[in-house]
Amino acid sequence: MRMRCLVVSLASSWRHRSLAVGAMLALFAAHSAGARADEPFTLTSASVRAGGTVQNAQVFDRNDCKGGNRSPQLSWRDAPAGTRGFAITMFDEDAPGRGWWHWAVAGIPATVDSLPENASSSGFLRKLGAVEARNDFDTDGYGGPCPPPGKPHRYIITVYALNSADLRLAQGRPALMFDHEIGTAAIGSARLEVNYGR
Incomplete structure (x- = not known):
């Protein structure tokens, strides 16, 4: 027992x-x-450093600006739940008037978490099925910094997590239109601010 x-x-x-x-x-x-x-949604780059100065490789390549005009390498992590795609913009908020659009791209698949340097003109984005806006230089794709001589300008690079895989945007539409459509579908964003002056 x-x-x-x-x-x-x-x-x-x-x-x-x-x-x-x-x-x-x-x-x-x-x-x-x-x-x-x-964990916060974050954006980093091997080409530019947050708060740092844009290198010549990313500077525009027309008129009196003689850079490489290569879109920066970008990596992001910890996108919010429900993300179905990504978009990226680069905007100069110090340009006169409404600012200056340097880059807007949408249609980046949710499985992608980085872009190599020069993704804009190398064809990398096209292979992903992404589309790029017409920037304020009146060219499609990336147009690097080229402010007038004087005080450096601030450039805001933002990656947006979207609740839609298709914003129904076409290649070459104005960047302002991309910005509007991205804003309607954004569920999160991460950004880098960089500087450039001449």
């Missing part, structure tokens, strides 16, 4: 320990998932 009670007691104790361990593992998993979900 004592042996039977001991076995029952040991079995009960083992069951309680298993339940406790299981509960702790479940809590840990939930906490880890929550921690991942709370």
